Amino acid sequence: MYLRRKIDEYLRDWKAAPDRKPLIIKGSRQVGKTESVLHFARDHYESIIEINFVRDIKYKGIISDGYEVAGIIKNISLLDPSKRFIPGKTLIFFDEIIEFPEIATSLKFFSIDRRYDVICSGSMLGVNYRRIESNSVGYKTDYDMYSMDFEEFLWAKGYGEDTVDSMLSHMQNLKPFSELEMGVYHALFLDYTILGGMPAVVKEYIQRNTFEGSLDTQKQLISDYKEDIRKYAEGVDQTRIINVFNRIAPQLARENKKFQISKVAPGARFRDYRGCAEWLADAGMVNICYCMDFPELPLGGNYDPDVFKLYFADTGLLVSMLDDESQEDLRANKNLGVYKGALYENMIGEALVKQGYKLYYYKRDDSTLEEDFFIRSAASLIPLEVKARSGKAKSLSTLIKSDRYPDISYGFKLSYNNIGHDAGIYTFPYFCTFLMKRFMNGFNAQEEKPEE
Secondary structure: OOOOOHHHHHHHHHHHOOOOOOEEEEOOOOOOHHHHHHHHHHHHOOEEEEEEOOOOHHHHHHHOOOOOHHHHHHHHHHHOOOOOOOOOOEEEEEEOHHHOHHHHHHHHHHHHHOOOEEEEEEOOHHHHHHHHHHHHOOOOEEEEOOOOOHHHHHHHOOOOHHHHHHHHHHHHOOOOOOHHHHHHHHHHHHHHHHHOOOHHHHHHHHHHOOOOOHHHHHHHHHHHHHHHHHHHOOOOHHHHHHHHHHHHHHHHOOOOOOOOHHHOOOOOOHHHHOOHHHHHHHOOOEEEEEEEOOOOOOOOOOEEEEEEEEEEOOHHHHHHOOOHHHHHHHHHHOOOHHHHHHHHHHHHHHHHHHOOOOEEEEEOOOOOOEEOEEEEOOOOEEEEEEOOOOOOOHHHHHHHHOOOOOOOOOEEEEEOOOOEEEOOEEEEEHHHHHHHHHHHHOOOOOOOOOOO
Protein backbone atom coordinates (compact mmCIF):
# COMPACT_ATOMS: atom_id res chain seq x y z
CA MET A 1 0.00 0.00 0.00
CA TYR A 2 1.62 3.23 -1.16
CA LEU A 3 0.43 6.52 0.34
CA ARG A 4 0.46 9.46 -2.06
CA ARG A 5 2.99 12.13 -1.09
CA LYS A 6 3.75 15.67 -2.21
CA ILE A 7 7.25 14.63 -3.23
CA ASP A 8 5.66 12.51 -5.99
CA GLU A 9 4.84 15.58 -8.07
CA TYR A 10 8.19 17.17 -7.25
CA LEU A 11 10.05 14.10 -8.53
CA ARG A 12 8.04 14.05 -11.75
CA ASP A 13 8.85 17.73 -12.35
CA TRP A 14 12.52 17.09 -11.55
CA LYS A 15 12.61 14.23 -14.06
CA ALA A 16 10.98 16.40 -16.74
CA ALA A 17 13.49 19.24 -16.34
CA PRO A 18 16.12 19.05 -19.12
CA ASP A 19 18.80 20.66 -16.92
CA ARG A 20 18.18 18.52 -13.82
CA LYS A 21 21.04 17.97 -11.40
CA PRO A 22 21.57 15.11 -8.96
CA LEU A 23 18.98 15.38 -6.19
CA ILE A 24 19.60 15.11 -2.44
CA ILE A 25 16.50 14.39 -0.33
CA LYS A 26 16.90 15.38 3.29
CA GLY A 27 14.54 14.29 6.05
CA SER A 28 14.38 12.58 9.42
CA ARG A 29 14.05 8.85 9.97
CA GLN A 30 10.95 7.07 8.64
CA VAL A 31 9.28 10.01 6.86
CA GLY A 32 9.02 7.97 3.64
CA LYS A 33 12.06 9.03 1.62
CA THR A 34 13.15 5.63 0.33
CA GLU A 35 9.63 4.38 -0.36
CA SER A 36 8.76 7.51 -2.33
CA VAL A 37 11.94 7.39 -4.43
CA LEU A 38 11.50 3.72 -5.31
CA HIS A 39 7.80 4.21 -6.11
CA PHE A 40 8.73 7.03 -8.49
CA ALA A 41 11.64 5.09 -9.99
CA ARG A 42 9.55 2.03 -10.85
CA ASP A 43 7.27 4.19 -12.99
CA HIS A 44 9.94 6.25 -14.74
CA TYR A 45 13.09 4.17 -15.29
CA GLU A 46 13.94 0.96 -17.07
CA SER A 47 16.82 0.28 -14.67
CA ILE A 48 17.09 1.17 -10.97
CA ILE A 49 20.47 0.93 -9.22
CA GLU A 50 19.74 1.11 -5.48
CA ILE A 51 22.72 1.24 -3.12
CA ASN A 52 22.09 1.53 0.61
CA PHE A 53 25.32 2.37 2.42
CA VAL A 54 24.04 1.00 5.74
CA ARG A 55 22.94 -2.33 4.30
CA ASP A 56 25.49 -2.64 1.48
CA ILE A 57 28.77 -1.71 3.16
CA LYS A 58 30.83 -3.24 0.35
CA TYR A 59 29.81 -0.42 -2.01
CA LYS A 60 31.90 2.07 -0.05
CA GLY A 61 34.74 0.83 -2.26
CA ILE A 62 33.21 2.12 -5.50
CA ILE A 63 35.30 5.32 -5.35
CA SER A 64 38.59 3.39 -5.14
CA ASP A 65 39.43 4.58 -8.67
CA GLY A 66 38.27 8.15 -8.02
CA TYR A 67 35.02 10.03 -8.48
CA GLU A 68 34.66 9.90 -12.27
CA VAL A 69 31.44 8.31 -13.49
CA ALA A 70 33.17 5.62 -15.55
CA GLY A 71 35.18 4.38 -12.57
CA ILE A 72 32.16 4.26 -10.25
CA ILE A 73 30.04 2.42 -12.83
CA LYS A 74 32.88 -0.07 -13.40
CA ASN A 75 33.22 -0.80 -9.69
CA ILE A 76 29.47 -1.16 -9.09
CA SER A 77 29.38 -3.65 -11.98
CA LEU A 78 32.29 -5.56 -10.50
CA LEU A 79 30.40 -5.97 -7.24
CA ASP A 80 27.11 -6.86 -8.95
CA PRO A 81 27.29 -7.65 -12.68
CA SER A 82 23.48 -7.94 -12.86
CA LYS A 83 23.05 -4.19 -12.51
CA ARG A 84 22.29 -2.56 -15.87
CA PHE A 85 23.40 0.96 -16.74
CA ILE A 86 21.27 2.20 -19.66
CA PRO A 87 22.06 5.81 -20.63
CA GLY A 88 18.97 8.01 -20.30
CA LYS A 89 16.92 5.23 -18.69
CA THR A 90 18.71 4.54 -15.40
CA LEU A 91 18.29 5.97 -11.92
CA ILE A 92 21.16 5.53 -9.48
CA PHE A 93 19.81 5.80 -5.94
CA PHE A 94 22.42 6.28 -3.22
CA ASP A 95 20.53 5.77 0.07
CA GLU A 96 21.73 6.48 3.64
CA ILE A 97 24.62 8.62 2.40
CA ILE A 98 25.24 9.89 5.92
CA GLU A 99 27.20 6.62 6.29
CA PHE A 100 29.31 7.48 3.25
CA PRO A 101 29.26 11.26 2.63
CA GLU A 102 32.31 10.93 0.35
CA ILE A 103 29.98 9.79 -2.43
CA ALA A 104 28.69 13.37 -2.64
CA THR A 105 31.93 14.35 -4.38
CA SER A 106 30.86 12.21 -7.35
CA LEU A 107 27.71 14.31 -7.91
CA LYS A 108 29.75 16.93 -9.77
CA PHE A 109 30.88 14.30 -12.25
CA PHE A 110 27.41 12.77 -12.65
CA SER A 111 26.01 16.28 -13.21
CA ILE A 112 28.51 16.93 -15.98
CA ASP A 113 28.23 13.43 -17.49
CA ARG A 114 24.37 13.56 -17.69
CA ARG A 115 23.90 9.94 -18.84
CA TYR A 116 22.34 8.78 -15.58
CA ASP A 117 19.95 10.38 -13.11
CA VAL A 118 21.11 10.32 -9.48
CA ILE A 119 19.14 10.68 -6.25
CA CYS A 120 20.76 10.63 -2.81
CA SER A 121 18.91 10.32 0.45
CA GLY A 122 19.33 9.46 4.09
CA SER A 123 18.31 10.18 7.65
CA MET A 124 20.37 12.51 9.86
CA LEU A 125 21.76 14.37 6.85
CA GLY A 126 21.31 17.71 8.56
CA VAL A 127 23.75 16.78 11.32
CA ASN A 128 26.65 16.31 8.92
CA TYR A 129 25.41 18.23 5.91
CA ARG A 130 28.27 20.72 5.74
CA ARG A 131 30.58 17.89 4.73
CA ILE A 132 28.23 16.81 1.96
CA GLU A 133 27.57 20.38 0.84
CA SER A 134 31.27 21.17 0.50
CA ASN A 135 31.74 18.10 -1.69
CA SER A 136 28.95 18.89 -4.14
CA VAL A 137 28.21 22.62 -4.07
CA GLY A 138 26.76 23.88 -7.34
CA TYR A 139 26.13 20.41 -8.76
CA LYS A 140 23.04 19.24 -6.87
CA THR A 141 19.47 20.13 -5.94
CA ASP A 142 18.17 19.81 -2.38
CA TYR A 143 14.69 18.79 -1.25
CA ASP A 144 13.49 18.75 2.36
CA MET A 145 10.98 15.99 3.11
CA TYR A 146 8.83 15.84 6.21
CA SER A 147 6.32 13.44 7.67
CA MET A 148 2.83 13.62 6.15
CA ASP A 149 0.95 16.89 6.51
CA PHE A 150 -2.82 17.12 6.92
CA GLU A 151 -3.38 17.33 3.16
CA GLU A 152 -1.49 14.06 2.61
CA PHE A 153 -3.47 12.55 5.48
CA LEU A 154 -6.69 13.56 3.71
CA TRP A 155 -5.42 11.88 0.53
CA ALA A 156 -4.74 8.72 2.54
CA LYS A 157 -8.32 8.83 3.80
CA GLY A 158 -9.64 9.00 0.25
CA TYR A 159 -10.33 12.73 -0.08
CA GLY A 160 -9.27 14.38 -3.33
CA GLU A 161 -8.23 17.77 -4.69
CA ASP A 162 -11.83 19.01 -4.68
CA THR A 163 -11.94 18.76 -0.88
CA VAL A 164 -8.77 20.78 -0.43
CA ASP A 165 -9.84 23.32 -3.06
CA SER A 166 -13.15 23.74 -1.24
CA MET A 167 -11.40 24.33 2.09
CA LEU A 168 -9.14 26.96 0.52
CA SER A 169 -12.13 28.64 -1.14
CA HIS A 170 -13.84 28.93 2.24
CA MET A 171 -10.77 30.68 3.62
CA GLN A 172 -10.38 33.01 0.64
CA ASN A 173 -14.04 34.05 0.73
CA LEU A 174 -14.23 34.10 4.54
CA LYS A 175 -17.20 31.76 4.19
CA PRO A 176 -17.96 29.67 7.31
CA PHE A 177 -18.05 25.90 6.95
CA SER A 178 -21.32 24.08 7.38
CA GLU A 179 -21.95 22.24 10.65
CA LEU A 180 -21.38 18.93 8.83
CA GLU A 181 -18.09 20.10 7.34
CA MET A 182 -16.85 21.38 10.70
CA GLY A 183 -17.69 18.09 12.37
CA VAL A 184 -16.04 15.92 9.74
CA TYR A 185 -12.88 18.01 9.33
CA HIS A 186 -12.36 18.48 13.06
CA ALA A 187 -12.72 14.72 13.64
CA LEU A 188 -10.19 14.00 10.90
CA PHE A 189 -7.80 16.60 12.27
CA LEU A 190 -8.06 15.19 15.78
CA ASP A 191 -7.20 11.73 14.47
CA TYR A 192 -4.25 13.22 12.61
CA THR A 193 -3.12 15.05 15.76
CA ILE A 194 -3.10 11.81 17.74
CA LEU A 195 -1.40 9.80 15.00
CA GLY A 196 1.02 12.35 13.56
CA GLY A 197 2.24 12.00 10.00
CA MET A 198 4.75 9.16 10.07
CA PRO A 199 3.73 6.96 7.10
CA ALA A 200 4.05 3.67 9.01
CA VAL A 201 1.65 4.94 11.68
CA VAL A 202 -0.84 6.37 9.18
CA LYS A 203 -0.72 3.22 7.06
CA GLU A 204 -1.63 1.01 10.04
CA TYR A 205 -4.48 3.36 10.92
CA ILE A 206 -5.85 3.31 7.36
CA GLN A 207 -5.64 -0.48 7.08
CA ARG A 208 -7.18 -1.20 10.49
CA ASN A 209 -9.44 1.87 10.79
CA THR A 210 -8.48 2.05 14.48
CA PHE A 211 -5.62 3.38 16.61
CA GLU A 212 -4.60 -0.21 17.38
CA GLY A 213 -0.84 -0.62 17.20
CA SER A 214 -0.19 3.08 16.52
CA LEU A 215 1.31 3.77 19.95
CA ASP A 216 3.70 0.81 19.66
CA THR A 217 4.90 2.07 16.28
CA GLN A 218 5.35 5.60 17.62
CA LYS A 219 7.30 4.38 20.66
CA GLN A 220 9.57 2.33 18.39
CA LEU A 221 10.29 5.47 16.38
CA ILE A 222 11.20 7.30 19.58
CA SER A 223 13.58 4.47 20.46
CA ASP A 224 15.10 4.67 16.98
CA TYR A 225 15.59 8.42 17.35
CA LYS A 226 17.40 7.95 20.66
CA GLU A 227 19.58 5.29 19.07
CA ASP A 228 20.46 7.78 16.32
CA ILE A 229 21.48 10.29 18.99
CA ARG A 230 23.78 7.72 20.58
CA LYS A 231 25.21 6.82 17.19
CA TYR A 232 25.77 10.24 15.66
CA ALA A 233 26.25 12.63 18.61
CA GLU A 234 29.74 12.80 20.01
CA GLY A 235 30.94 12.20 23.57
CA VAL A 236 29.12 13.70 26.53
CA ASP A 237 26.69 15.49 24.21
CA GLN A 238 24.83 12.21 23.74
CA THR A 239 23.50 12.28 27.30
CA ARG A 240 22.73 15.98 27.18
CA ILE A 241 20.90 15.76 23.87
CA ILE A 242 18.81 12.83 25.09
CA ASN A 243 18.04 14.74 28.30
CA VAL A 244 16.78 17.69 26.25
CA PHE A 245 14.77 15.37 23.99
CA ASN A 246 13.12 13.69 27.00
CA ARG A 247 12.12 17.00 28.59
CA ILE A 248 10.34 18.53 25.58
CA ALA A 249 6.91 16.99 26.30
CA PRO A 250 6.81 17.85 30.04
CA GLN A 251 7.92 21.42 29.36
CA LEU A 252 5.29 21.90 26.64
CA ALA A 253 2.63 20.84 29.12
CA ARG A 254 3.50 23.84 31.33
CA GLU A 255 1.73 27.18 30.91
CA ASN A 256 5.07 28.82 30.18
CA LYS A 257 6.30 26.69 27.29
CA LYS A 258 9.70 28.36 27.00
CA PHE A 259 12.31 25.62 27.13
CA GLN A 260 14.30 25.92 30.36
CA ILE A 261 17.63 24.15 30.60
CA SER A 262 17.43 24.35 34.40
CA LYS A 263 14.49 21.88 34.24
CA VAL A 264 16.43 19.33 32.16
CA ALA A 265 18.64 17.92 34.89
CA PRO A 266 19.76 18.89 38.42
CA GLY A 267 22.35 21.62 38.19
CA ALA A 268 22.04 21.93 34.40
CA ARG A 269 23.59 25.11 33.04
CA PHE A 270 22.83 26.70 29.70
CA ARG A 271 26.45 26.86 28.58
CA ASP A 272 26.77 23.09 29.03
CA TYR A 273 23.72 22.44 26.86
CA ARG A 274 24.40 25.03 24.18
CA GLY A 275 23.92 23.47 20.76
CA CYS A 276 21.79 20.50 21.90
CA ALA A 277 18.55 21.99 20.58
CA GLU A 278 20.22 22.91 17.31
CA TRP A 279 21.56 19.35 16.97
CA LEU A 280 18.04 17.93 17.38
CA ALA A 281 16.71 20.43 14.83
CA ASP A 282 19.45 19.55 12.34
CA ALA A 283 18.53 15.89 12.82
CA GLY A 284 14.92 16.71 11.89
CA MET A 285 13.58 15.63 15.29
CA VAL A 286 12.41 19.01 16.60
CA ASN A 287 11.39 22.48 15.45
CA ILE A 288 12.84 25.49 17.27
CA CYS A 289 10.64 28.55 17.85
CA TYR A 290 12.82 31.55 18.75
CA CYS A 291 11.68 34.45 20.92
CA MET A 292 11.65 37.81 19.15
CA ASP A 293 13.18 40.79 20.95
CA PHE A 294 10.31 42.91 19.65
CA PRO A 295 7.50 42.13 17.19
CA GLU A 296 8.54 44.14 14.17
CA LEU A 297 9.86 43.61 10.65
CA PRO A 298 12.10 42.18 9.38
CA LEU A 299 10.82 38.91 10.74
CA GLY A 300 13.81 36.93 11.97
CA GLY A 301 16.01 39.98 12.16
CA ASN A 302 15.56 40.48 15.89
CA TYR A 303 15.39 37.36 18.01
CA ASP A 304 17.30 35.89 20.92
CA PRO A 305 19.02 32.62 19.91
CA ASP A 306 19.20 31.58 23.58
CA VAL A 307 15.45 31.91 24.29
CA PHE A 308 13.20 29.44 22.51
CA LYS A 309 10.45 26.84 22.61
CA LEU A 310 10.98 23.31 21.35
CA TYR A 311 8.30 21.44 19.43
CA PHE A 312 8.46 17.94 18.02
CA ALA A 313 8.79 17.85 14.23
CA ASP A 314 5.94 15.32 14.22
CA THR A 315 3.11 15.77 16.73
CA GLY A 316 2.49 12.02 16.88
CA LEU A 317 5.90 11.63 18.51
CA LEU A 318 4.91 14.17 21.16
CA VAL A 319 1.75 12.14 21.76
CA SER A 320 3.77 8.94 22.19
CA MET A 321 5.80 10.54 25.00
CA LEU A 322 2.80 11.43 27.13
CA ASP A 323 2.09 9.53 30.35
CA ASP A 324 0.11 6.27 30.22
CA GLU A 325 -3.08 7.77 31.68
CA SER A 326 -3.12 10.53 29.06
CA GLN A 327 -2.50 7.97 26.32
CA GLU A 328 -5.51 5.91 27.33
CA ASP A 329 -7.77 8.95 27.66
CA LEU A 330 -6.55 10.34 24.35
CA ARG A 331 -7.10 7.22 22.26
CA ALA A 332 -10.26 5.96 23.97
CA ASN A 333 -12.07 9.24 24.60
CA LYS A 334 -10.30 11.74 22.29
CA ASN A 335 -9.65 13.82 25.40
CA LEU A 336 -6.50 15.92 25.06
CA GLY A 337 -6.48 16.78 28.77
CA VAL A 338 -3.79 19.07 30.16
CA TYR A 339 -1.79 18.62 26.96
CA LYS A 340 -4.44 20.26 24.76
CA GLY A 341 -2.55 23.54 24.40
CA ALA A 342 0.77 21.78 23.82
CA LEU A 343 -0.65 19.45 21.17
CA TYR A 344 -2.35 22.16 19.16
CA GLU A 345 0.62 24.53 19.39
CA ASN A 346 2.93 21.71 18.29
CA MET A 347 0.62 20.83 15.39
CA ILE A 348 0.33 24.46 14.21
CA GLY A 349 4.10 24.92 14.43
CA GLU A 350 4.61 21.68 12.53
CA ALA A 351 2.18 22.75 9.81
CA LEU A 352 3.94 26.11 9.39
CA VAL A 353 7.39 24.52 9.10
CA LYS A 354 6.12 22.06 6.48
CA GLN A 355 5.05 25.08 4.40
CA GLY A 356 8.49 26.66 4.62
CA TYR A 357 7.88 29.09 7.47
CA LYS A 358 10.38 29.60 10.29
CA LEU A 359 9.01 29.77 13.82
CA TYR A 360 9.08 32.85 16.06
CA TYR A 361 7.10 33.87 19.12
CA TYR A 362 7.01 36.92 21.39
CA LYS A 363 6.81 37.26 25.18
CA ARG A 364 6.75 40.75 26.65
CA ASP A 365 8.79 40.81 29.87
CA ASP A 366 6.72 43.40 31.72
CA SER A 367 3.26 41.93 31.07
CA THR A 368 1.33 38.76 30.30
CA LEU A 369 1.33 39.54 26.59
CA GLU A 370 2.54 36.54 24.60
CA GLU A 371 1.99 35.53 20.98
CA ASP A 372 2.48 31.99 19.69
CA PHE A 373 3.71 32.46 16.10
CA PHE A 374 4.32 35.10 13.44
CA ILE A 375 4.34 35.15 9.66
CA ARG A 376 4.47 38.11 7.31
CA SER A 377 2.98 39.57 4.16
CA ALA A 378 4.78 42.00 1.88
CA ALA A 379 3.89 44.90 4.16
CA SER A 380 2.82 43.54 7.54
CA LEU A 381 3.89 41.38 10.43
CA ILE A 382 1.07 38.94 11.18
CA PRO A 383 0.67 37.34 14.61
CA LEU A 384 -0.93 33.89 14.89
CA GLU A 385 -2.62 32.92 18.13
CA VAL A 386 -3.49 29.30 18.88
CA LYS A 387 -6.50 28.97 21.18
CA ALA A 388 -6.95 25.61 22.90
CA ARG A 389 -10.19 26.85 24.42
CA SER A 390 -12.92 29.20 23.28
CA GLY A 391 -12.49 32.79 24.33
CA LYS A 392 -11.02 36.12 23.34
CA ALA A 393 -7.52 36.40 21.96
CA LYS A 394 -6.36 39.12 24.35
CA SER A 395 -2.72 39.27 23.31
CA LEU A 396 -3.66 39.29 19.65
CA SER A 397 -6.09 42.18 20.20
CA THR A 398 -3.45 44.16 22.07
CA LEU A 399 -0.87 43.72 19.31
CA ILE A 400 -3.37 44.88 16.68
CA LYS A 401 -4.81 47.87 18.55
CA SER A 402 -1.71 49.28 20.23
CA ASP A 403 0.30 52.01 18.50
CA ARG A 404 3.37 50.40 20.01
CA TYR A 405 3.40 47.79 17.22
CA PRO A 406 3.17 49.70 13.91
CA ASP A 407 4.06 46.70 11.73
CA ILE A 408 0.97 44.81 12.94
CA SER A 409 -2.47 45.75 11.59
CA TYR A 410 -4.29 42.40 11.76
CA GLY A 411 -3.80 38.82 12.89
CA PHE A 412 -5.02 35.24 12.69
CA LYS A 413 -6.66 33.19 15.41
CA LEU A 414 -6.51 29.42 15.00
CA SER A 415 -9.04 27.59 17.14
CA TYR A 416 -11.94 25.16 17.25
CA ASN A 417 -14.19 27.95 15.97
CA ASN A 418 -15.51 28.50 12.46
CA ILE A 419 -14.23 31.06 9.96
CA GLY A 420 -14.85 34.65 10.98
CA HIS A 421 -13.52 38.20 10.85
CA ASP A 422 -13.92 40.87 13.51
CA ALA A 423 -11.83 43.79 14.80
CA GLY A 424 -8.79 42.88 12.72
CA ILE A 425 -8.82 39.23 13.78
CA TYR A 426 -9.34 36.55 11.13
CA THR A 427 -10.44 33.28 12.70
CA PHE A 428 -9.80 29.91 11.07
CA PRO A 429 -10.27 26.35 12.34
CA TYR A 430 -7.09 24.46 13.23
CA PHE A 431 -7.53 22.13 10.27
CA CYS A 432 -7.03 25.02 7.82
CA THR A 433 -3.46 25.77 8.91
CA PHE A 434 -1.86 23.56 6.23
CA LEU A 435 -3.30 25.96 3.62
CA MET A 436 -1.85 29.15 5.13
CA LYS A 437 0.87 29.62 2.51
CA ARG A 438 -1.57 29.21 -0.38
CA PHE A 439 -4.08 31.46 1.34
CA MET A 440 -1.50 34.21 1.86
CA ASN A 441 -0.46 34.15 -1.80
CA GLY A 442 -3.71 35.83 -2.84
CA PHE A 443 -4.85 37.46 0.40
CA ASN A 444 -5.39 41.21 0.70
CA ALA A 445 -6.36 42.10 4.25
CA GLN A 446 -8.91 44.85 4.69
CA GLU A 447 -6.75 46.37 7.41
CA GLU A 448 -3.60 46.49 5.31
CA LYS A 449 -2.97 49.77 3.55
CA PRO A 450 -2.20 49.33 -0.17
CA GLU A 451 1.28 50.36 -1.24
CA GLU A 452 1.41 53.75 -2.93
